[in-house]
Amino acid sequence: MLLSLTGTPSDIRRSQHRTISEALVHPDLTQDAAVLPFSFVVRDIQSDPFVCAAQVIALAQQGIKLFLGVITTSCMQIILPILQQYGCHLFNLSYQEKKGSSPIVIHPTNYRDKGKFADAITHIASRKPTELAPIHHPLTESVPDWKALLFAWGEQSQEYIIAISHTRVVLYVNRPSREQFSLLPGTILDDEWEEQLLRMWSIETLDVGENAAYRLLLIRPRASFHSGPIDPFPAITTNSPRYKAQLKTASIAALSGSNTLLLGETGSGKEVLARAIHESSSRKDGPFIAVNIACLPRDLIASELFGYTDGAFTGAKKGGYIGKFEAASKGTLFLDEIGEMPIDQQVLLLRVLEERKVMRLGSHDEKQLDVRIIAATNRQLDEEVKAGRFRADLYYRLNVLQICIPPLRDRKEDIAPLAHVFRKQLHEQYGAGPTGIRDDAVLALSEHTWPGNVRELRNMMERAFLLAFHEPVITAHHLPIERHAPKSEKGETVAAPLAQEHSLLRDVERQTIQQALSEAHTLSAAAKKLGCARSTLYRKIRELGIGQFS
Structure with missing residues (x-):
């Protein structure tokens, strides 16, 4: 007797148990039914289909050939292959619909008076003995057709379901698990795989087969997280x-x-x-x-x-x-x-x-x-x-x-990594362009106040990337940072540290270019010495007002 009654009030459950037990000894039972060797075993089948499957296997191995019960759809799908493997029949007590259409399933609508449980027992007893006979063929595996069971439920479930052998070989992995854990059948799990998984997931296991030849893993996210060095939310990267x-x-x-x-x-x-x-x-x-x-x-x-x-x-x-x-x-x-x-x-x-x-x-x-x-x-x-x-x-x-x-100004440790990420994305988008960001540009970015936050940084990096498209790296002069002198609480203009820093950087650039020109004597040689294009050097000379070239 299988009763899938999870969530049913206890008084209703007791009433159903009492009604069934009284029906089994009802005087209206025919003589043929009365002599059948009934063994009244009640099991409350859980909503977890794999627990249900394990209970059905255990009862079938004890010799139970006829199962009666109120079964959920998911449990029905997973136990039918087991019942057929062991030559069993299922009397489905649900009056709602004919779930689990199969020759081994008997429905209340199949007999005369569906209002009397005794008539149901009589109907079962009237079936030919060959219909209740076991199927005689050797079992090829200790678990009856475990692949069929897993495919019946695993491919419909949104939970993470994995089956592994005792040698830690992945035998089955359903679609959500394939996407979440990047596993494929045939993968050999290392000894630390479950230990690492347990940091953020809970694992329920069910050992099945002789000598626990197979293990079913039902993996669920943890409701809480351990404090530790792991990322709190790997989907977003931050150093803040x-x-x-x-x-x-x-x-x-x-x-x-x-x-x-x-x-x-x-x-x-x-x-x-x-x-x-x-x-x-x-x-x-x-x-x-x-x-x-x-x-x-x-x-x-x-x-x-x-x-x-x-x-x-x-x-x-x-x-x-x-x-x-x-x-x-x-x-x-x-x-x-x-x-x-x-x-x-x-x-x-x-x-x-x-x-x-x-x-x-x-x-x-x-x-x-x-x-x-x-x-x-x-x-x-x-x-x-x-x-x-x-x-x-x-x-x-x-x-x-x-x-x-x-705001981005309060997590400056994220500015440089984000800038490099945006530069890489733009390089992949255009298939060319600068392959790096010079330190002076990183410094200028870190000193900016970023009123537009990450969106402003993304747009600024795109503009700098396009301005430096034919150059090897993005430098400070490619950044369209507007440098305004800040004001004091009294409204007086004070010196802007970033503007001063930028002025110092321009002085350093001017001195470096002047030294290269004095040593190389020609514009082409100086550009080669500085590691930039001749057109870039010429533009910088004009911007900085260096000598006769300005």
Whole structure:
């Protein structure tokens, strides 16, 4: 007797057990049924299909030939090959539908009075003995057809499922595991593989077969992370301790489905982080839909987010329009610049977030939502709430997990690595161009205040890359950094350290070129000595006003 009753209240479970046991000794049973050797064994089958498979194998090996039960679809798919291997039959007690169409499955609709359990037993007893006879053929493996079992469940599951032999050879790996862990059948796992995996994942194992010949691994993300030298969120690289602390929250956000609020200045990379959270989550196979609230006209925010039906308003698109919430089903919806949403529209968004249902404009039908929300803003929403420009209840709903992205000026240790990354990306994009960044350019970048954050750095590197396209490296004079003298608290102009540094760099360049010209005597020889093109040297001479060449 197999009862897949996970989540069923205990009183209902006890009632079902009592009803079944009374039916087995019911006086209405026919004589043929009464003499059948019944062995009443109750097992509560868990929702995990592999646990279910192990329990069925154990019962079948004890000689049980007839299984009765209320079985989930996933358990049905994985136990049918086992039952057929051992010559068993399954009486499916579910009245909802005929799950598991197979000659070895008996359904309630197959016998006369489906309301009486005794008639079900009589129906089973009336079957020909050959139908209940075991299948006589040698078992080729200790686990009956384990490949069929794994393919039946593993290829449909979004969990990470791996089967390995006792010699640590990967026998089977399902699609999510192939993508996440880069494993293929035939791979031999080293002794430290599981130890390294346990830092961020939990592993449940099931030994099957004689002498535990095979191991099934069910791998799940950990709910928490160990403190240690590992990256808190490998999808984003940073050398800033302040940003690393925030990325620990990002790693938690990736493993959960909770609403997440990203705070940061314009250009600090909020959408990049939102995409990284999505790609590291269980929703990575679903869509990532980004909506910039600030770009939407006030009158179109509701229709863009929630959609509308045909004829909902004048000018409505024929056939209606699917909103961003529906488009992001099974994935992530990124609401950028959420602080720009008008307060009268915020109540509509709040209702959708609370009810997890959306209703298109002009419709009366609500649709269930399965979407994860990540919102972002460059405003201080707590101050906006105090000022009455943002609803407090919406703020609390969005602010389940909060991540504050530090501005680039507060993580200067990331400037040089980012500059090199952007230069490499541009070189791959154009297939040519400078292959390095000179130290004077790195120094100039590190001294800049970066009001536009990472976006400004990306744009500046692209311009410098194009200006230095035919030169080997990017230098300081290729950088379009605007150097303004800062002002004191009294408004007085003070000397700008970066401008002074730039002046010193120009003096050094001037002296170096003058020395090369005096030693080489010709422009071509001097350019060769300096390691630059003749045209570059000529331009620098004119810029610096050197001698007769200026």
